[in-house]
Amino acid sequence: MTELDVAEPRNGSRLTPTVRAVTAALTLSLALPLAACGGAASASDTLRYGLSSAPSCADPAQASTNQTVNVTRQVVDSLVDQNPETGTVTPWLAERFDISSDGRSFTFTLRPDVTFSDGTPLTAGVVKQNFDTLAAPRPGAGSTRTLQASGFLLGYDRTDTPDPRTAIVRFESPNVQFLQAAATTQLGILAPSTVNRSFDERCIAANVVGTGPFTYSGWEQNRSVTLTRRDDYRWAADIGLADESRYRKVEFSVVPESGVRAGSIGSGRLDATADPQPQDRDTLTSVGATLVSRPNPGLPFVIQPNLAHGVLADREVRRAVLTALNRPELVDTILGDGFEPATSVLASTTPGYHEDAGVRYDPKASERVLDAAGWRRSGEGVREKGGQKLTFDVIYSPEFYGNKPILELVQQQLHAVGIGVTISALSNDDFLSRRSAGDFDAVYYNVTRADPDILRSRVSAGGTNYSHRQADPQIDPLLDRQAGVADQDERNRIVEQAQTRVIAAGYAIPVVELSQVAAVAAGFDGIGFDASGVLRLQFR
Secondary structure (H helix, E strand, O other), X not given: OOHHHHHOXXXXXXXXXXXXXXXXXXXXXXXXXXXXXXXXXXXXXXXXXXXXXXXXXXXXXXXXXXXXXHHHHHHOOOOEEEOOOOOOEEEOOXXXXXXXXXXXXXXXXXXXXXXXXXXXXXXXXXXXHHHHHHHOOOOOXXXXXXXXXXXXXXXXXXXXXXXOOEEEEEEOOOOOOHHHHOOOXXXXXXXXXXXXXXXXXXXXXXXXXXXXXXXXXXXXXXXXXXXXXXXXXXXXXXXXXXXXXXXXXXXXXXXXXXXXXXXXXXXXXXXXXXXXXXXXXXHHHHOOOEEEEEEOOEEEEEEEEOOOOOHHHOHHHHHHHHHHOXXXXXXXXXXXXXOOEOOOOOOOOOOOXXXXXXXXXXXXXXXXXXXXXXXXXXXXXXOEEOOEEOEEEEEEOOOOOOHHXXXXXXXXXXXXXXXXXXXXXXOHHHHHHHHHHXXXXXXXXXXXXXXXXXXXXXXXXXXXXXXXXXXXXXXXXXXXXXXXXXXXXXXXXXXXXXXXXXXXXXXXXXXXXOEEXXXXXXXXXXXXXXXXXXXXXXXX
């Protein structure tokens, strides 16, 4: 279910307040377990967490939305972790690691005590099996849904296993970003019983076995996910987390209406919720709830144009879109506190981020560029050139509550300079399929990644290349080069130059940064977000 299914009928008519209230109440009654009278008890060992949208798949490698990652992270661990304060990569399932001087091989020495929840021991052979499968996914749905995971393994050669505790991951060319990639949920290590299955089968919770602190004990699509704590979990202390979460059970419920989620905190039917919207935050704080947040690193929400057809193939049009966007207005009007306007093609919490002066609001500059490029308009309408209207369509997934209203305001801002925009909301699977196929004029999305190599994997001509563009000699060599530079200062200089050139070329137009925000009732602690803005339930 998406928020559109509840908020807007297919015939386009608006729900009346009465119908909306009944719909919301019905959604809540279906989604939430009955609570004990008297509200939430601070000593409870069950956490009831309201999600704004449904997780799409139980497999961490196929997690493509924030809600999905937040659930799947609890059942899977990674070879390494990343410190949320410093960005430093630290050992986790691997008790130590080494990188070759040429940046092409990574040696992980595994802890000897790690087991999967089915009792299978973690070995180097299992690590190899995980990476081999993701680097060359089998045909089918997984080929699309594992794009982010396989993107982390661009240039993968093989994994050598000289002994059961040593995995040497090798790449065909220097690939220093892989170390941080090894900390992500998508490259979390799964048991052989899971990896041997098809990607469709891996979406079924009962088939997913990880080394994480929780296991799946229930999954009802579009309604709820239940996790049960592993009492034999003992390998989180070295990354600063508690080996044992205070919660024996976690009940995730899908509650699309923000107001219903907020009201459920006050009534004691929920203990925490995702994505509290600005209009509900005063209500939450008035009942003692705390707002926990972290800005997401990686690619902020961007409009990425398809250069293969349509008006966005014109670089001058892309330049005009860049300066026609009033990003502070988008944040202040739609998102509120805890969110920031995008100021580069990297989010501000990403290592290597550089604020770019080109990302500014200057509608008069947009008008001048369009005039000079021959796009004319009469009155206040959409411009034309040679009989062609200056209009394009943007596809997006409504998984994040702000996407639709942000794009509607973007639509108004662009219309003010004579650019017409239509917006098309798609289910997550349809969105991923159309984005991969290039069936769009422009795509609106973000990707969370605490490493600047996200630019190479998503924006370069050699990556996923949603822009369907040819290699750019001013940009792509920079994106390739930064992946092989171990010296962080030098790498940052290259990344800064690449950001400036990507913005100037209009290959990705920054809009707003995403933040993860959760509302947590009084008495429920241990809830926070890691360096990638992913939910963790083991904070001390």
